[in-house]
Each structure stands twice: as C-alpha cells, then as structure tokens.
Amino acid sequence: MDLDTVRTFVAAADAGQFQEAAAELAVTQQAVSKRIAALERHVGVRLFTRTPRGAELTIDGQAFLPHARELLRVAERAVASVRTGHRPLRVDMLTSRSAASGLMRGFHRAHPEIDLDVVMLFDIEKAVAAIRSGAIDASFRAVAMPGRPLPEDIASVRVLDEPLQLLVGPAHALASARSVTVAQLAGHRIWMPGLVPGTEWTAYYDDLVAEFGLTIEATGPNFGSDALLDTIADTPTLATFMGGQTRLVWPAGHGLRRIPVTDPMPVYPHSLLWHRDNPHPALATLRAHLAATAAGHGAAGTWVPDWAIPR
Amino acid sequence: MDLDTVRTFVAAADAGQFQEAAAELAVTQQAVSKRIAALERHVGVRLFTRTPRGAELTIDGQAFLPHARELLRVAERAVASVRTGHRPLRVDMLTSRSAASGLMRGFHRAHPEIDLDVVMLFDIEKAVAAIRSGAIDASFRAVAMPGRPLPEDIASVRVLDEPLQLLVGPAHALASARSVTVAQLAGHRIWMPGLVPGTEWTAYYDDLVAEFGLTIEATGPNFGSDALLDTIADTPTLATFMGGQTRLVWPAGHGLRRIPVTDPMPVYPHSLLWHRDNPHPALATLRAHLAATAAGHGAAGTWVPDWAIPR
DNA sequence: TATGGATACAACCATTGGTTGTGATCGGGC
DNA sequence: GCCCGATCACAACCAATGGTTGTATCCATA
Structure with missing residues (x-):
C-alpha cells in the first residue's frame, strides 16, 4: 500500500x-x-x-x-521524528525498564502535547557524543564513569535514586525474607546477563562488588528479561538485581519475589544530561517537570559509587 | 512513502x-x-x-x-476494517453528536479490546438494508418511520431516550429561562438546518410540529454545527434543538444557553437495531453492555411520536 | 434532445523498482 | 600475514508500475 x-x-x-x-x-x-x-x-x-x-x-x-x-x-x-530542526524531544535512557522510563511516562501524562522519542544508546560516552552533536536532546544516565568527568558544555542534574531490589524465585533461600542487608548477599550467586564491559552500568556493579565482596556473574548472552525471569524463577540458587521502580508485566504463576536491599541501600543515581546550548523548548519543560516532581535523592543510608556523585 | x-x-x-x-x-x-x-x-x-x-x-x-x-x-x-469476515464491529448512528455516540464511547471504555468502526447512513431505510446485507452490524435509530414497520429479521431494543434541549443565544427572549414548556415555544423561530425530507429524524420533528403547533425552519444548507452555533449565538430571535446528552466542545465566549424543555419533555428514542442472524461475537457483547448500562426510557412525562413506540 | 460535468477505458511513455553481476570492505581462521 | 567468507553498494538491464492524453459512456438538466 x-x-x-x-x-x-x-x-x-x-x-x-x-x-x-x-x-x-x-x-x-x-x-x-x-x-x-x-x-x-x-x-x-x-x-x-x-x-x-x-x-x-x-x-x-x-x-x-x-x-x-x-x-x-x-x-x-x-x-x-527524524526531521532536523523542530523535531520531537529525543531522550536517551538505559533500558525501557529503568526508572527513567517511569519519569518519562509521568512527563508524557503531564504534557501529552509534547512529542517524544526514546532511544537507547550504548553507554554514557555515546550519549555525551550524541548530546554534543545534537542527535539527542537529553539522556538519563549516571553522570560519569570513573575518572571521566563530564565535559564543560554538558549540564546535568540528579533526578532520581533508584533502589536496587533483589529478585529471587520461590525456592531461593532468601525467598521469604522481608529485606536483606548487603552483607547477607555475600556468598549468593547473583546473575546479571547483558552487563557489557565499558558501560557505566557495569562500572556501577563493579564498584558494588569491590566494596561489599559480592559475586556477580555477568556470563551468558542476554536473551531478554522474559528469559532471565524464567531462569530466576526456576533456579533456587540464583538471584538478580532489578530496579525498584520497575513496573514489570509480572508473569503469572512464577512466584517471583522482590526483596528490598538495605544497610546500606544501593541506589542507582539517575541524572538528566543535556547540552547547555540546546534551545529545544520542550527540554526546558522537561527540566521544569523533573525539578517539580523530583523524588528524594542522596538520602541517608543509601549507597552510590564515589565517581557517580557530582561535586 | x-x-x-x-x-x-x-x-x-x-x-x-x-x-x-x-x-x-x-x-x-x-x-x-x-x-x-x-x-x-x-x-x-x-x-x-x-x-x-x-x-x-x-x-x-x-x-x-x-x-x-x-x-x-x-x-x-x-x-x-474492510475485510469481509472477521472485521471490526461496524455500527451506524445518526450523527457524531447524538447520544448513541456517548453510548459507544462508554462501550469502548468498557471493552477497549473490541475494534469498532462507526459509519453514518442516510436514514433508517438505508440502515435496515445495510444490516440485512451484512454491510453493518448494528444501528442506533428511532425504530421505524410512520407506517413502515421493522422487517421480521431485524431485531431492536430501546436503549436510550435523549431529551431535546433548546439552544439559544444570550440575547434571546428565553435566554434566562431555567426551563421552557413546549407550549411556550409556539411562536418562536426554531432553526434546524440539515433536516433532510424522508429521514426518520425529520419525521420526528414533523410530528412534534404537528402535535404542538411549533414553527421549525429547515431552510438553508447545513454548514456544520460550528456555523449553526455561531448563528444561534448572534441572532436574538433564533433557537435550535440539540440532544441533551451532547458533550459539545463548547465554543468559548459565545454565551450560548441550553434550556431543558418540559411538559411534556420531548425525547428522541434511540433503539439498537441488528440482524437476528448476525453471529458477530462483539454484537452480543454490545447488546449485553447496553442492557447492563441502560438508562431509563419510556419515563412518564416524556413525549415520543406514536410510530416510534415499539409494540 | 442537446449539453455539461462526471468517471472509466485505451494507448502510450517515462520512471520506478526488481534482478543479476560485480566490486569494496572488514573480521576471523588458518 | 594472508585468504576466505560474509556483508553492503554500485552498474546494467528489464519488466511493471503509474503517469499523461485522448475518448467513450453515463446521467441530470435545460
């Protein structure tokens, strides 16, 4: 046709x-x-x-x-959506399951008249390059990688700390725990397929492992979250981390449990990054919206890697 | 493309x-x-x-x-939408401003999974022919025209009585009335452009005129409801009828008034018509929905033409 | 009955869009 | 270090698509 x-x-x-x-x-x-x-x-x-x-x-x-x-x-x-010039606001985020996705849904509800496009870039390096080139207007990321400060022309503001939760199957030893401390996780197998070396997401887990002595296995190809959830549900010795904001389409009959992690509570710090000179009017609206609806971050008892704290 | x-x-x-x-x-x-x-x-x-x-x-x-x-x-x-066989439920209605439109919106909210298509046929003759041929699945209409009973193979059920309301501009003599009786309308000019001879909609107004001695002018081409509303708002001696269920996008600054008509209250009787042999599963769902949410009809103090009352 | 305005059909032709054949580029295995 | 295999792009060719002009047909109207 x-x-x-x-x-x-x-x-x-x-x-x-x-x-x-x-x-x-x-x-x-x-x-x-x-x-x-x-x-x-x-x-x-x-x-x-x-x-x-x-x-x-x-x-x-x-x-x-x-x-x-x-x-x-x-x-x-x-x-x-691809017209140079007055095109929809183009925002990059980690994954469609991250808290940034929820923030953008909220923004869309508040401003349904603003056209949005969401893309997912490989890592913060690519995101920064895309922001500088004007290919995207904003990005939800942890602000930087270890030892790589943000360039001068990129602005950022921390918008949300997303608590990590442990996801286990019904037969897992921690299945009935109401919460677990980070210390309790030592010795348990935590599986995170799809962690790609060189990304800030991976750097975050590397730091978590180094600081608390956890064992995280990043082996194996990533067949998508459905396959991951299936495996977690069926394997008594396997757990995984998942963003606490995630509203999954919860597969029925799996008996999966989400368990808050405490003492300290590891949170993934989402910041909004944008180019200081970007004149897109919807970008200002987005920043205002996020500032107005900002949830708490940097709260006591939470943990983030040193390098992810902007100074 | x-x-x-x-x-x-x-x-x-x-x-x-x-x-x-x-x-x-x-x-x-x-x-x-x-x-x-x-x-x-x-x-x-x-x-x-x-x-x-x-x-x-x-x-x-x-x-x-x-x-x-x-x-x-x-x-x-x-x-x-045009594939013969398993196509969306196709429903005919008078106008997009009639109460039937509101009923279908309610149905869509209750059953968003059911695909719908709305068409508007000329009159009940065409609607009945279309129902018999299978071109449409159902129709919201007054059940019949004077002297033309519904064929045996067409079923109908009364689903809603839509009260007529008077629409006047701010300078009209009745502008500040909280309600008007039918008798009070005698002598006032009521303008209904777009009433086409031979339709059951026109037959309805013919009966109303004959029974209560009103003057209804159907002259002039129909330039759409916007133009009609403009004229009504600006002309102190002109009024029009409008379905009481209608949720108009109310033009700002017009100062238009809607006035209920009483004693008796003329209502337009909407019935759902369908073919007894139509096997479309969504048709059964629609009938069940309408039966469950049916508003009152045939209430005391209301008026409908004789021929529109099914026996 | 002639006329005006509407669509459909036929013939013709430029352009589009497919295939085959070939070249350039890069990664991995030997 | 070299070659092989896999990938995409370009060129040439050709059939089919889709446009135009010209014409026939239909029907309401004067």
Whole structure:
C-alpha cells in the first residue's frame, strides 16, 4: 500500500469527486481514478460508488476513512521524528525498564502535547557524543564513569535514586525474607546477563562488588528479561538485581519475589544530561517537570559509587 | 512513502542486516539496499550505519523505528476494517453528536479490546438494508418511520431516550429561562438546518410540529454545527434543538444557553437495531453492555411520536 | 434532445523498482 | 600475514508500475 494512494483516497472522500481531488493533488482525474481502483483492488472491496455527479463513499469506504486519516497522521509523525530542526524531544535512557522510563511516562501524562522519542544508546560516552552533536536532546544516565568527568558544555542534574531490589524465585533461600542487608548477599550467586564491559552500568556493579565482596556473574548472552525471569524463577540458587521502580508485566504463576536491599541501600543515581546550548523548548519543560516532581535523592543510608556523585 | 519500504526498514532493523531481511521478504539483498536508500532519501537522514558485518540503526533510525512499527499496525487495522469476515464491529448512528455516540464511547471504555468502526447512513431505510446485507452490524435509530414497520429479521431494543434541549443565544427572549414548556415555544423561530425530507429524524420533528403547533425552519444548507452555533449565538430571535446528552466542545465566549424543555419533555428514542442472524461475537457483547448500562426510557412525562413506540 | 460535468477505458511513455553481476570492505581462521 | 567468507553498494538491464492524453459512456438538466 502506498501512502500517496491513501492520501488520494482521503482527498477524494473529502471532495466528493475525483476531479476536484485530482486538482488538489496536481494530477489528472484519470490518475486519481486509477489510484482509487488500485486501492480498491488492494483491500478487496469497493470504496466509492461512482455516479455521473461525483463519487460517494460506500459503507466500507466510510469505515476505512478514519483509518486512512490515522495512517496519514502517523506517517507525518514518523517523518517528523527524524526531521532536523523542530523535531520531537529525543531522550536517551538505559533500558525501557529503568526508572527513567517511569519519569518519562509521568512527563508524557503531564504534557501529552509534547512529542517524544526514546532511544537507547550504548553507554554514557555515546550519549555525551550524541548530546554534543545534537542527535539527542537529553539522556538519563549516571553522570560519569570513573575518572571521566563530564565535559564543560554538558549540564546535568540528579533526578532520581533508584533502589536496587533483589529478585529471587520461590525456592531461593532468601525467598521469604522481608529485606536483606548487603552483607547477607555475600556468598549468593547473583546473575546479571547483558552487563557489557565499558558501560557505566557495569562500572556501577563493579564498584558494588569491590566494596561489599559480592559475586556477580555477568556470563551468558542476554536473551531478554522474559528469559532471565524464567531462569530466576526456576533456579533456587540464583538471584538478580532489578530496579525498584520497575513496573514489570509480572508473569503469572512464577512466584517471583522482590526483596528490598538495605544497610546500606544501593541506589542507582539517575541524572538528566543535556547540552547547555540546546534551545529545544520542550527540554526546558522537561527540566521544569523533573525539578517539580523530583523524588528524594542522596538520602541517608543509601549507597552510590564515589565517581557517580557530582561535586 | 510506500509501506513495503517501511516494512523493509522494520525487517532490516530487527534482523540487524539487510541480507536476512531480504530473505524474509523474499527479495534480493540489493532490493533491500535500494529500498532503504530510497527511504533515507525520503526522510532526509541516514537510518542505518552499514558495516561489513551488517547494518545497525543510527540514532535517527532508533527514533524512527517505533513510528514505523505503529505505521504498519495502523495499516493492518485499516485493511482489517474492510475485510469481509472477521472485521471490526461496524455500527451506524445518526450523527457524531447524538447520544448513541456517548453510548459507544462508554462501550469502548468498557471493552477497549473490541475494534469498532462507526459509519453514518442516510436514514433508517438505508440502515435496515445495510444490516440485512451484512454491510453493518448494528444501528442506533428511532425504530421505524410512520407506517413502515421493522422487517421480521431485524431485531431492536430501546436503549436510550435523549431529551431535546433548546439552544439559544444570550440575547434571546428565553435566554434566562431555567426551563421552557413546549407550549411556550409556539411562536418562536426554531432553526434546524440539515433536516433532510424522508429521514426518520425529520419525521420526528414533523410530528412534534404537528402535535404542538411549533414553527421549525429547515431552510438553508447545513454548514456544520460550528456555523449553526455561531448563528444561534448572534441572532436574538433564533433557537435550535440539540440532544441533551451532547458533550459539545463548547465554543468559548459565545454565551450560548441550553434550556431543558418540559411538559411534556420531548425525547428522541434511540433503539439498537441488528440482524437476528448476525453471529458477530462483539454484537452480543454490545447488546449485553447496553442492557447492563441502560438508562431509563419510556419515563412518564416524556413525549415520543406514536410510530416510534415499539409494540 | 442537446449539453455539461462526471468517471472509466485505451494507448502510450517515462520512471520506478526488481534482478543479476560485480566490486569494496572488514573480521576471523588458518 | 594472508585468504576466505560474509556483508553492503554500485552498474546494467528489464519488466511493471503509474503517469499523461485522448475518448467513450453515463446521467441530470435545460
């Protein structure tokens, strides 16, 4: 199906005749007739009843019309999403399961008129480069990697500390614990597939391991969260970490348990990063929104790596 | 833009390489390469970075991807809307401003999983013919026209009485009335553009006029409700009728008043019509929903034309 | 009955979009 | 260090698509 054809259909439906639609589209009446005929062949039903006084929609045509309009709307938004200049606000985040996703959903609820696009870059290096090039407008990240300070032209503000929670299956030794201390985790196998060396996400866990003597296995390919959850549910000796803000589509019948970690409570510090010179108006709106709805961060009893604390 | 091209883009993005996408789509790798290049030319940005080991999305490509998927989803629904067989439930109603529209919105909220299409046919004759032919599944109408009983194979149930309200501008003599009786309306000019002879909607007003001695002017072309509202607001001697359930997008600053009509209260009786043999599962759901949420009808003190009361 | 305005069909042709064949580039294995 | 295999891009060719012009048909209206 060709969108020019759909556009022609909508124009003809609005005009009530092919000829006027043809004039609007700057083609001949015969071309419109052919396009409509092709569309009818494609969907398999007659969309117009032709009369010597014009063409009016059949019932099928009437039913199809709103869908056709929607199709054109979506197509326009699709093109707008990559148009340089006045394009939707483009935000990068770690994963769709991170707390940043929740923040952006809240922002979208508060400002449904602002068009958003979400991308996921590899690490903070790529994110910073993309922000500087203007390819993205903002990024939710831990502010920096060990020994790599943020460049001067990138601004950042800490927006949310996301507590880590332990995820275990029903047969796990800690399954019935109401909370666990970090010290209690020593000796347990914690599995985090998909941790890629060189990312700040991995640097975070490296620090956690180094400071508290945990064992985290990053082995094995990442087959997605569904597969991870399946394995965790079925393996009594395996646990994993998960962001505490995550609203999972909870698989039924798994018996998975989420257990808060305390003493200290490891939190992943999400900051918003943006370019100081970025003039996108929606960026200012986003910053204002985050400032207004900011949850507590830097609270006592929480732990973050040294390098992730902006000074 | 061509949807086959969009499909190709999504396939290539999923596969991570053109070759595999080409195999899926049963074309050559060169064809995929050309299509992607054409799409990139169309939107004006590079969507993939080509490597000797495949092709991965650029940031623009990442932003475009969900829009592309949405585009394909919408296209599929568009085609499904006219597919004979298992198509969305297709319902006919008088106008988008009638109470039937509100009922269908309620149904959609209660059953968002059921796909709906709304069409508007000319009159009940056309609606009955469409129901018998299977072109539509149900219709919200006054059950019959004077002297034209419903055919045996069409079932109907009264679902809502919609009270008529008087709509006047701020300078109208009745502007400050809290309610008016039908008798008080005699002598006032009531304007109803767009009343087409031969429809049951017009038959309703004919009966109202005949029984209570009102003057209703149906003259002039119907330029849509906006124009009607403008005229009513500006003309001190003109009023119009409007369904009491209507949730208008109320034009600001018009000072329009809605006044209930009493003694008796004229109501427009909406019934649901359907074919007894129609097996569409969503039709049963709709009937059950309407039965469960049915508002009162046939209440004392209301008026409907004789012929509109099913016996 | 002639006319004007509408769509459909036919013939023609430029352009599009597919295939095949080939070249360039990079990573991995030997 | 070199070659092989896998990838994508480019060129040439060709069929099919989709546009235009010209014409036929239909019907409401004067």
